[in-house]
Amino acid sequence: MNLFVINSGSSSIKYQLFHMPAEKVVCSGLVERIGLEDAVITHKVYKDDQQEVIPLTLPIPDHGIGLAEVVKLLTDDKIGVIQNPQEIQVVGHRVVHGGESFAQTAIITEATKAEIKKLFPLAPLHNPSNFLGIEVAEQIFPKATQIAVFDTAFHQTMPAKAFRYAIPEEFYTKLGIRAYGFHGTSHKYVADRAIAYLSKKDTNLITIHLGNGCSMSAVKNGICVDTSMGLGPMNGLIMGTRSGDIDQSVIFYLVNQLGYDLKEVNTILNKKSGMLGLTGFSDMRDITKAIELGDMHAQLAYDMYAYRIKKYMGAYAAVLNGLDAIVFTAGVGENDKKIRELICREMEYLGITIDVARNNSSDKDMREINTAEARVKVLVIPTNEELEIARQCFDLVSNPQPI
Numbered sequence: 001m002n003l004f005v006i007n008s009g010s011s012s013i014k015y016q017l018f019h020m021p022a023e024k025v026v027c028s029g030l031v032e033r034i035g036l037e038d039a040v041i042t043h044k045v046y047k048d049d050q051q052e053v054i055p056l057t058l059p060i061p062d063h064g065i066g067l068a069e070v071v072k073l074l075t076d077d078k079i080g081v082i083q084n085p086q087e088i089q090v091v092g093h094r095v096v097h098g099g100e101s102f103a104q105t106a107i108i109t110e111a112t113k114a115e116i117k118k119l120f121p122l123a124p125l126h127n128p129s130n131f132l133g134i135e136v137a138e139q140i141f142p143k144a145t146q147i148a149v150f151d152t153a154f155h156q157t158m159p160a161k162a163f164r165y166a167i168p169e170e171f172y173t174k175l176g177i178r179a180y181g182f183h184g185t186s187h188k189y190v191a192d193r194a195i196a197y198l199s200k201k202d203t204n205l206i207t208i209h210l211g212n213g214c215s216m217s218a219v220k221n222g223i224c225v226d227t228s229m230g231l232g233p234m235n236g237l238i239m240g241t242r243s244g245d246i247d248q249s250v251i252f253y254l255v256n257q258l259g260y261d262l263k264e265v266n267t268i269l270n271k272k273s274g275m276l277g278l279t280g281f282s283d284m285r286d287i288t289k290a291i292e293l294g295d296m297h298a299q300l301a302y303d304m305y306a307y308r309i310k311k312y313m314g315a316y317a318a319v320l321n322g323l324d325a326i327v328f329t330a331g332v333g334e335n336d337k338k339i340r341e342l343i344c345r346e347m348e349y350l351g352i353t354i355d356v357a358r359n360n361s362s363d364k365d366m367r368e369i370n371t372a373e374a375r376v377k378v379l380v381i382p383t384n385e386e387l388e389i390a391r392q393c394f395d396l397v398s399n400p401q402p403i
């Protein structure tokens, strides 16, 4: 079976074409820096264990144009891997917000699309591009079964004491206002790998997903018990362009005292804050370069970013009542050794110490970076949301659920 996975992030589109059930990757790619002048598509074709890499640099203003370019590459006369879009039987889509309607992966119907659309206001950087991806894919692959895999699904196991807000009861019961959590596909994928690696029955894990969006989860025996994002993907850690936790008074002050309207405040907190607001750069690679050039704003932002994560680690170690491993994943977590070092500095009390040489290794595979004597394993596990999505889609079409 040819199964194509589309993962639209806030700044990127990742995609992979799999032969299932063998999980063989036929081609994969990444459209990065969407919205910037120098967006890059890196398309990889795998043939007989050989890899051909095709890099293209072109302006890509939005996710729709990005996806159209990807489809051109898939069906290209010379480097294409399919001749006809009808060769794709299943398309798996990452959908960020599924609310309380979707604790499981779902076949996309008009009703599913209506639910996804209803949740646009809660995930404005994501659900619209996920939805666009679905509509583009329905046109390009009209014969394929389209399936949605939700970021929120993994977190549906959180207990009410973790997901409820202390606001009047009816806001939850009538309006569904609660914490949902995001990046669930990634947290689940790396947690499952960590558990297999630890080969231990009872496990307490903290998974730390640091991409453009960032979140952390406390995972007990493979089940999510708490996570840092909330009603929408704005809460918790400092991110590329999102503030993470702030005192709600900031919003009232901006609106009531300084005359901002709520739309502006939303744009500020979602798109102009986080590392971008503090430094002028949203991409961690630009920030580390600025630090090397002596930029004090960049250094402070970097310190704040690490400090916020450290605070959540303390909270989650308490929630879990113990810790076997912490896992770093996603663009920043997998690649930025300095941030891992800064986060784990002075954490001996929790049993966390990093081995400098192991942390500096440029090995791309899953690896352990703690010192030999450390009580807690510190793991770097490359996330693979696309593979996790492919597995869940394959399971669903192989064992369809009664409706």
Ligand SMILES: Nc1ncnc2c1ncn2[C@@H]1O[C@H](COP(=O)(O)OP(=O)(O)O)[C@@H](O)[C@H]1O
Binding pocket: 009, 010, 011, 012, 210, 211, 212, 213, 240, 282, 283, 284, 285, 330, 331, 332, 335, 336
């Ligand atoms: N070598 C690197 N060093 C530091 N940060 C990196 C590196 N490579 C990628 N990143 C960071 O990873 C981020 C993107 O992560 P990713 O998980 O792909 O994000 P998303 O899925 O949210 O678009 C970029 O913003 C960049 O800051």
Ligand SMILES: CC(=O)OP(=O)(O)O
Binding pocket: 008, 009, 010, 011, 096, 126, 151, 182, 183, 211, 212, 213, 214, 233
């Ligand atoms: C939910 C979220 O923040 O996703 P991403 O990191 O892909 O932007």
Ligand SMILES: [Mg+2]
Binding pocket: 009, 211, 212, 330
């Ligand atoms: Mg991502």
